[in-house]
Amino acid sequence: MFSDPDVIKASRKFICVRIDSYESEENQKIVRSHLGGRFENTAFCVIAPDGKERLTRSGRGPQHIYRDFDDIVAIADRYKSRGDILNSHIPDFNSFALALNVSSADQKILLLIAGDEDEIVAAGKRIRSVVWNKNVMGRFNYDFESDSSSWTGPLSSKSKGSGFHLIRPGEFGLEGQIVMSLSLNASNSNLLKAMVVANRDYAKSTKKKIYSSHVVEGRRQGKRIEMAVPFGEDRDGDGKIDHRAGSGNRKR
Template identity: 40%
Template sequence: MVRSFLDGRFENTAFCLLAPDGETRLSGTGRSPSQGLRQGRGARGPGRGRGENGVVEAMEQVAKKFRPRGSKEGAVLQDFHSFRQGLNVASGDQRLLIFVVAAEDDRKRLRTDLRGLMSDKEIIGKFHADFAEEKPDSDWRDTVKGERGKTGIFVIRADAFGQTGNVVDQLPVDVTAEELKKALLEANTSFAKTEKRKVYSEHVAAGRRARVYFENGVPYGEDRDGDGEIDHRGGRGDRGGRGAGPEADERRGPPSGRRGGPPRGNRRPGQPPQRPRIRPGGTE
């Protein structure tokens, strides 16, 4: 799907607004919301030329065409495939992670009970959620500090690179929705006051200096020339870091038979890709 958004290329970010069916495109495509919604140079459409505010306005215009159906209780509840992935994503998004460790029967009940809470207008967008599974998460306690007991709803603050974390609050699995909401909002208020917004370029540089590496199930790298193969750069191997240049078997530049980048009409918008600016603690 990522390749279909980027004219056959595979890069580390892609954007497109999709209809509830998960297939129908409601916007253009690109490396960022500003590109997909055409908010860069030569932009057209709602809110054009207004930067971040223009992107929000354009999204709101699309959202007005759809009316909510069903109830909050029927909403899909977030759940990562492993605790380490959830912790890593929570760090990157600068949100607290709600990690549920419970017996199977309690876990099923909590999946249902938490749907309404996680869709609450005061909660939505401020947390990530994950449910412990026996095999992938058996050693989660080795990664965090401050946990007590074998089960509970743990509110965890990840470190700067999502490798470790600290439990900032812990609640029993039979906590009421009202009590849990109150605890989450208090934890997030404290988190937002003390978490410094990351500057992406500085954060990446610090991670490289500290030799931080996250083992992922998908090989690192991008396919910017659209030939179907990951472009590994010299000097860092599969990690896709900066090196002296292409490896011996890597082609430099666009695919053979095509010069000057993508064909006319499919060029990338003028604005370079930018990582979205995220306020610590989620949206307000």
């Protein structure tokens, strides 16, 4: 569903929030609140602009709410946007490791904005017009890091300096390669051009992942990712993760 061009276009009428299910107990509590106390990997609900009122029932995904996505789109038409998208904050991750892993799963280039706190705050405000440009919107993930030790380890192309780093994620999201770097003083037009080129080259050289075979290959190679909280689901809602025999860290 989410790869359908019409769904992608329609989603721009919403503020879409993706909760990182295994990054904190607080996040898991949000998921449980939508699934009657159960915890599963995903939950879906449309919420009013006040961030509280639920406009639909909750379920594992939109297909569990309405058969036709147009019915969900109709909800957005009841509300008129008052803000300017250029005032919207750029999505950020809790950690570089998570950003790299999710980018691999999404099959997107990751734009790392690295520098000291003042530098990345200023850069984040300045490049909003780039991030929300129609030529790159929705095609990248973003991560802001002020501590270089958090991101240099997994990268094959080493660079400890501040800057905009375009990163190609590895197959299992445990490593990556810097394909292009620009200084934080680079113009928005040059950054946009670099992003368009990086996305084009990545799309040409990357095959779409088939989830089932990807998981099998990850297990065969012994690939694992550390989670902030135990991996698994609590489908009976007893408050405890239902671990499978022999499970531990999540396999990719």
